[in-house]
Amino acid sequence: MICEARDLHKTFVQAGTFPWSPRREVPAVRGVDLTVAPGEVVALVGQSGSGKTTLARMVLGLEEPDQGTIDLEGVRWHGLSERARQPRRVRYQYVPQDALSALDPQQTVLEHVEETLRVLVGCDRHDARARAMAMLERLGLPARANSLPRQLSGGEQRRVTLARVLALEPRLVVADEPTSGLEPDRRQAVLRDLVGNLPESAGCILVTHEMAAARAWAHRALVMLGGRVIEEVDLRRDEPTHPYAKLLFAPWDHDVPDAPLATSGCPWRHGCPLMDDALADTCARGLPALTPLSPGHGVACHFHHRSSS
């Protein structure tokens, strides 16, 4: 396994408006398992605030989990000091959400990729330049090699962040909404460049709220709701079954419940069409583990749990 995370929890403490205002605890991720096999693209999908980004950042060690374990390529990754992580970091790379703010306004495209290679891999100048140009060619950017970020289109800026990451031949790429802010008709091309150019048998975690992207590019999608994974599904074979996942994938075909998410028990229970009187107590108590429906397809729902057992 490239990545194996078990039972991750993370709660943020939010300060109030003033220093003396009471602090608020915001649970972002509440018990999530995540595995990425070699060569696999896993999509994290869900609404804003469902904990996708926090989960992805914890995998890279950009946030420390409150609880739970993370192993990358079979070696412990959680709770290590930065000094211990440093030599391994080059293998696990992050594609940021906002490309323009992640790029240096005074560096050209080529310099971005070249510098990354020289600093992180330790290539010499000649080697770094050759490898950087090769990667820019694969992404269709050689004509832009000497341009500054502000002279590029949104899609090209995005490709520079991809080139910089892919040139390192990482084992795991975590892309946090790599297509946000792009025109919808340009998004597919950027994702094709990302997924199509991943090193062989590398893993990829794709955080997105574009369901079309998850369908087209991911081997497996984890549907997140209220900091938990409520469904795991291979979209090329199966359709989502959890009522929330159905709504997320086809928002116009299902009713949007007025009720807010429940803070305890199943977060979706206030607006759930599957819940009946017999289940009400069970749903209020907690969320079951993923019930396997078929290989690679599991749903965390008491309704499906009951009908399968």
Add this chain to the structure above:
Amino acid sequence: MGALVELRDLSVHYGDKVLVQGVSLGVEEGSVTAVMGPSGSGKSLTARVAMGYVDEGLRVATGSLRYPAHSDRDWLSGVAGGPPRAHARLRRATRVLRGGWLSYSPQAAFSALNPGRTLGRQLALSMSRRVEPPASPARELGRLLERVGLDLDAARALPSELSGGQCQRAALAVAMAPAPSLVLADEPETGLDPVLTRVVTELLLDVCKEEGCGLLLISHHDDTVERIADRVVRLGAHA
């Protein structure tokens, strides 16, 4: 139902480049007209001209623009094919309409709200553009907030204290505050997840129908447009 906007045979040039050629669109009272097309097809540009705003540097070559419910004037006469001066004059002339009779619901709600002012003050300012001021501004403000699904406490909040979805609702309230006859919504789904997109679009539609104003919607999403638009204008890559 009377027509709110009639834009006919619009062509816009930028230098030698033709950005939009021969586009017509109309919005009727209480109806939704959607403008669709790939990026760079001139969706926003067309919608902006329909709102009486031609960006600097652009030249309207042909076209006529009328707001039949407002006046009989053809706002593009003298502008189409005219010098830059005439374009600037159009921007100034229609300024009194924008933010009042014509309103705009922005693409990125958070960055469109003033970060240093509470929502209540922004709403009050926006409401001051009304031709007939409401009898009780405070009550009207409460009604607006309730209409978009925010509670009264939101009037005292700064935009940074609101969530993404709340900001969208707040921006819609600001757009509706001047009691406009026509609202332009430029890609209201930008940056929103699918469920929130549906909620916000439906809210936009409900509010516009209820207040009896027309909606000009720029959108990329076929399924959204299919469900709510009465008329669709499709622009080609180089229309």
